[in-house]
Amino acid sequence: MPLAFGATLSPATGSIGSSVHELRCLGTWSMGTIAALERTLEGLPWPQRGELVVDGSAITELDTAGAWLLHRTMAKLAAQGAKVSLQGFRTECSGLLALLANRRVPLEVPETPEPPWLGRIGRHTVSLITAFWGYLAFVGECALALLHGMRHPARVRWRPVLRNIEIAGVQALPITGLLSFLMGLVIAYQGADQLRRFGANIFVVDLVALAMLRELSPLLTAIIIAGRSGSAYTAQIGTMKVTEEIDALRTIGIGAQDLLVVPKVIALVIVMPLLTVYTDVTGVIGGMVMAKLKLGVSFEAFFDRLDDAVQLSSYWTGLVKAPVFALIVAMVGCHRGFRVGASADSVGAQTTTSVVQSIFLVIVTDALFSIIFLALDL
């Protein structure tokens, strides 16, 4: 059954020619009908001034939405100088109208204005600058906390360090191992055709070993750890911030840096080089398998060549990057966590930023390392 509703405006009966008008409200005035009723009301030929009687005797249902529409209509007319009175409303309806009149609901609710483009640019700039200063301050605090930890190793919380080593390192072994194995496989596969063309099959060893050891293995590990552990750090610290646990730590007298940041940084700096050595090995094994399958290079020949192809310096140039990457991932992850505001949304936003930013910084740092190594002729 469609809801019956409506409103009519007419000169009041028995007073033709006078300035008294009567608004008769009919049927259901509720959330489902007020959109249509509003249009009806806007179309009515409202008198410029004079008296208006609102008759509610034919209203069958009135909820707060309907009462609001009626209240707003009457209040606007009253503001224009009309004399408005109610007639024939049941007690519960007039009670509802009185409640709304009582509570001083604002008649117009403007849409929240978007700031102008210049304002947006300004706000964004300021937030970037404060974020940068915030990051500097955070790095400083962390450096102090780490120095303090170095001077008083007994004060460092070693249990969380071990726990973090387990989570970020031991539990990451399968995924990092698998991915670098596949990476070695792919490099050997891609190189195989080219090398075979020159009859240089054995140089697949140089290709795989140098690419993995110098570049790919530390980079791959850092990227996986950024996605796996960096994001977790941000989400953990961010959620603790939303639930005021960080404030609680402070009041108990535990520095949030000491408990949450330092153990993570120490753990990652220990774990990342170890993982890199491990992915070096699995990556080279991947290449070895593909070399045998595609180029017929036996494992013995591969190992023989490996000895000549890889100098110790290649191994070290890869490995030395790992702790730096670890520092970046841990610091960015924790810093982003502390920048979480008070909403669930901001946990998500900061976690995204954390991962993107740490991967970006890792790759930029890797490029810087390449330049430095080139200059040092390594």
Place this chain on the structure above:
Amino acid sequence: MRQAALDGTTDAVIDVRGVCTRFGSAVVHDGVDLRVDAGKVFALVGGSGSGKSTLLREIILLQPPAAGSIRVFGEEVVGLSDEAALPLRRRWGVMFERGALFSSLTVAENVGMVLAEHTSLPPHLIRELAATKIALTGLPADAGAKYPNELSGGMRKRAALARALALDPELLFLDEPTAGLDPLSASGIDELVRSLCDALRLTIMMVTHDLDLLWHAADRVAVLGNGRIVAVGSMSELSHSDDAVVRQYFHGPRGRAALEQAWKTR
């Protein structure tokens, strides 16, 4: 729509029969019977861990009981699918103990999103209705533009109430409406609950520890203890009860103070 609730064979809005709840081997409810009449403020009390909030969660379909029947507006809700529950959910509003306001939306958006989800009203009417609900709960007009974390505890409760009222529910569930509030804010909530029940003809079911709220706002009070309802009645009836659990509850030092206060203000 409002009539539909009243036209049924009974005007019990909520009818709980023989509800049992177990968490592992712990028995929380062991045959709870409860009846909430239309247009009344009904309060469920009981000590910590007596399963008040659990019963509330079972009634609003957030968790199923192990056994028993729960009828809301005459319809069995135990085992109801989400789809079948939607029309029911539109007819009730829930205010959670800690507000559960969406932290990334302003107060006005919190209220407005419920309206936008369930009605096809134009945006300006949604904004106006949200402002109406916010004003009805006694919040100042500028509270609408604020985020939940910018509000005090009492204001947050009111904002949560505004969201619960968004769709003009016939039935309102309040979980600890005054918990964590200072006495002044709490007494504001007392009056609010009472006046909303009278003005909007709501049926209210609340779970509370607050004896002042019980004295000022509740029509009927049920005491939950040992997994059952041990007593039901008005506050003055209960204050004369001989049951050990009830006496312990209402005649502790705080219970006596609230009782004296209630007599003084009458």
